[in-house]
Amino acid sequence: MKKIIQIARLELSLLFYSPIAWLLIMILFLQMSFDLIPAIDEIQHIQQFIPGFSFLTDKLFTTSLRVGNLPFGIFFSILSSLYLYTPLVTMGIISRETSSGSIKLLYSSPVKLSQIVYGKFFAMLMYNLVIIALMGLFLLIGFACIDHFDFPHPLVALLVAYLLLNTYSAIGIFMSSLTTYQVVAAICTFAVLAFMNYIGNFGQSLDFIRDLTYSLSMPSRAERMVAGLLNSRDVIYYFVVTGIFLGFTIAKLQLARVSKSLIYHAGRYLLVLSIGLAVAYLSSRQPVIGYYDATFTKTNTIVKTTQEVLKKMGDEPLEVTAYVNGLHSSYGFGAPVGRIPATARWEPYLRFKSNLNLKWVYYYDYRDPQFYVMNQGKSLKTLFAEQAKAADFDTAGFLSPEQIRKEVDLRGENDRLVFQLKYKGKTTFLRTFDDADFWPGEGEIAAAMKRLIVTPPKVVFATDGYQRSIDKIGDRDYKMLINNKFMRNSMVNMGFDLDSVSLEQAQIPAGISVLVIGDPRVQFSPVARAKIQKYVADGGNLMIAGEPGKQAIVNPLLDSMGVKMRNGTLVQKSRDFSYGLVTPTLAAAAVVMSPRLEKAYKEKAKISMPGAAALSQDDKGPFTIQPLLMTNEKIAWIKKGQFVLDSAALVFDAKTGDEQGAFPSSLMLTRKLKNKEQRILITGDADFFSNKELARSNMEVVNGSFAIGIFGWFADGIFPVDLSRPESRDNKLMLTKAGVSTLEILYYGLIPGAIFLLGMVLLIRRKRK
Incomplete structure (x- = not known):
């Protein structure tokens, strides 16, 4: 080990007395500066108008996606050009010894050839460590300027860059051992590294070729880990490739000392390659791969x-x-x-x-x-x-x-x-x-x-009385939320089973999660009404969505529940919208129904209801009743009688029976029955989860989340699957415009200038010696 360190020290002195090494370090630093500082300037400017940025660590340092005018993260973008900085440094590591004849002295010295190779490679490890230290200066910006900087993530990116540089160095050392000409060694190294950078794009349409070329592509593995997911398979891969090329170098130098057959030479290389591929193969088996997700929110890990x-x-x-x-x-x-x-x-x-x-x-x-x-x-x-x-x-x-x-x-x-x-x-x-x-x-x-390990909850929609359809795309129908197979937010893709039933002609299926009666427009027959009453008496879950003007149709279904649709229509004063569009906010019970609505509740999010009736409740009934949505008493009221929405603005008129106040437009009913909780939801509007309202873009509403919360409640939370994870903390850039200017001075001028001066001082001192 002592001899390896001595060789490494000598090689390092040669490296840092070379103007090329200092020039490459300065160019790399400036390249990263020109990527990062403009991105910081952009975020600082945007943040003045949009304060809610998220995942700033990823956006600035590691992201592989462009966000608006922002470039890729600096550690991701530098991966594609790291190979450009290695060949000019490694080109003379061994070819210099060969061309000068000093290799013969090394052959005759008591130093092993493996020690020579390891010593020179150790020197490159130290040189690469200097590069990584300079790259680490950019992390200081993160620590100083980003609130709750997610530092483990870019630290993993630095480790990956170091592994990649070391692998490139091993390849460069081998190429340097093949020729006595440094320029030829550099060109060959450029060619090999470029080949291994872009080979992953070749032969992708052929199974065997695709797998082979992908396994040879080095940056693609680095890109995965720069995203924050460190894994043993790819780390070992870089060690294996490094070991293979160092082994090739040792074999090349050893074979130059002895006269052996071509088969013997080929066998040495094949042995090194076989051992490396065996290790790489075994380490890539899925059961033995270890993972470490460096992101705070564990973005790379399923919940x-x-x-x-x-x-x-x-x-x-x-x-x-x-x-x-x-x-x-x-x-x-x-x-x-x-x-x-x-x-x-x-x-x-x-x-x-x-x-x-x-x-x-x-x-x-x-x-x-x-x-x-x-x-x-x-x-x-x-x-x-x-x-x-x-x-x-x-x-x-x-x-x-x-x-x-x-x-x-x-x-x-x-x-x-x-x-x-x-x-x-x-x-x-x-x-x-x-x-x-x-x-x-x-x-x-x-x-x-x-769905493969549980019994999927079944939601059944009644079809009698011209009720709204889950199979149509009309404005008033429900296909978008319920049964659109090609929309990811549709319930059919969230795990639910869906069905429909005619209450007049068939029995309500047993074992369903909920029966939905959506805007019936004609009276149910006594037979159908009796089926509904028996279903409720037996503890079945039920959702009834009515509309103003249909009180006479809906209220007979509500008699036994202690709920009633009040006469009249809810209206709401508005400058931009029809007075018939009511926007109640979530009540506290909505969070009890679906904890995912907590954020929307705290932010007083709105639900759009174009044409809604107010509900009243009798607390002496068999159910515990809680309001889910409440109107704003300052701008909304119950309008009685006939009125026209598209003429003069409506006004509150107590003489005609108008009622002012905060009214519930949706109620949640629960009771314990047969050792389980029976759940019923009544709403005075059937439009809030219609195709038209879910596509509304002229108002910020949470109709979709509220509707999904309702059906998730009926399904006992089995579906949709809870994907909640911690929210990002690194959401604020603590930097002013003057701070950006300071960074520009430091990273465009002072630090590159210091690198240049340090290199000049060392070079001048060497010339004096």
């Missing part, structure tokens, strides 16, 4: 609820099959060329369930008759061949319509890319969506997995 779902699955395998249709526009997302990033989305779940088996099935099919009309009656086989030629993909391995229909029933999935999950003989679909993210998120994945 505890999802972890519990996977834990309850036990040791039984979970099969996930992706069905990819070559004729659908979603094919591009699931095409073989995009398999690596698509598969990487499942790693957070593989971390907790290593026997999650992911399979990709390709087929071509189309069930929509309009598709054939648009394509002039061509056969599917012909259309598929034309599509494959236009998109330039290989049709081998695609199942025909007949074959795929025998394997799986995809009716109702609109021919798009869809996953099927299978566990212990049970199956469920996991869908992709028509939004910017496309892929299912943790909420949808966790819900699909949980």
Whole structure:
């Protein structure tokens, strides 16, 4: 070890007496400064108008996404150019000895060749550590300027950059041992590092080639860890690659001393490579991979609820099959060329369930008759061949319509890319969506997995009396929230089972979570009313959404519950909106119903109700009754009689029976019955979760969250899956405009100037000696 340190000290003196080393350090520092300081300036400016920034540590240092005009995080963006700073430093480490002839003295000295290589590599470790220390100066900005700076995350990014630099150095040392010309060594190192930086983009459409090139791509592994998730597989990978190239260097120097056959030479290299690949393979097996999520909110880790779902699955395998249709526009997302990033989305779940088996099935099919009309009656086989030629993909391995229909029933999935999950003989679909993210998120994945281990809660909608439909996209209907398969926030993708029933012709199904009666517009028959009354008497959960003017229809259903829809219509004074649009706020009971509404309750969030009736309650009834929504007594009142909304502004008129005050527009009823809690919700408006109100964009409301909270309450919290995690703390940049100017002076001028002067002093001192 003593000899290794002596060699390292000598090599370090040569490095730091070289102007190239100092120049590269200064350029790298300036590159990072020109990335970070403008981003800080941008955030400081925006923060004056929008104070609520979040995850500032990630945005400035590690993010791989552009946020508005902000660049990538500096540690992420520097990864793609780190390889440019190594070849000019390593090019002479061994080639200098070879060209000068001093290598012969080393061969004849009592120093082992491995000690020479390790000593020179140790010198590069120290040089790289200097680079990392200078990169660490940027963390001082975070500590000084970001409130609750999430420092473990960028520290992991620094570690990753150090590993990458060391690996590049090992490759550079090997390339330097292959030639006596330093320039040739530098060019070869540039070529090899560029190859290993960009090889991950080649051969992505071929299974074997894709896996091979991805395994050789070094920055892609670093990018994953810079995001904050340190893992043993990728750390060991960098150690393995470093070890392989150091082993190659030692073998090259040893073989230069002896005359051996080509087979012997090749065998030495093959042995080093085989040992390295074996270690890399064993360390990449999912059960032995260790993880550390450095982010405060554990952004890279699935939430505890999802972890519990996977834990309850036990040791039984979970099969996930992706069905990819070559004729659908979603094919591009699931095409073989995009398999690596698509598969990487499942790693957070593989971390907790290593026997999650992911399979990709390709087929071509189309069930929509309009598709054939648009394509002039061509056969599917012909259309598929034309599509494959236009998109330039290989049709081998695609199942025909007949074959795929025998394997799986995809009716109702609109021919798009869809996953099927299978566990212990049970199956469920996991869908992709028509939004910017496309892929299912943790909420949808966790819900699909949980459906396989629990009995999904069933929500049943009554269809009598022209009630609103869960299958239509009209303004007044409920498909968007309830039954839109291709919207991630629809209940059908949150784990719920959905059904409908005619109360006049069929019995209410047993074991359901809730029966929903949504805006009945004609009287129920005595038979249907008797079914509802028996269902309530037996402890069934119920939701009744009425509308003003329908009191005579709804109130007979409420007689036994101690609730009544009051006569008249709630109206609300407004400058911009119709007086018929009422915006009650959440009451305290809403948080009891759904704790996820706590933030909305504290912020006095609004629910939009276009046309609502006030409710009254009798506390002597069999239920405990609590208001969920309350109107504002200062601007809202009950308007009696007939009135017109689109003419003159309405005024309060006590003579006509108008009533002023704060009125509940939604009530929560509970009671203990048959060893369980019976839950009933009554609302004086049936529009608040309609397609139109959920798409409202001219007012900030929380209708969707409130509606989901209601159905989650009826489902005993089984669905939707709780994805809550700690909120980010690093949300404030404690910096003024003058502070930004100070940073510019320091990082654009003083620190680079100090690096330049230090290098000049050392170089001048050496020349004097």
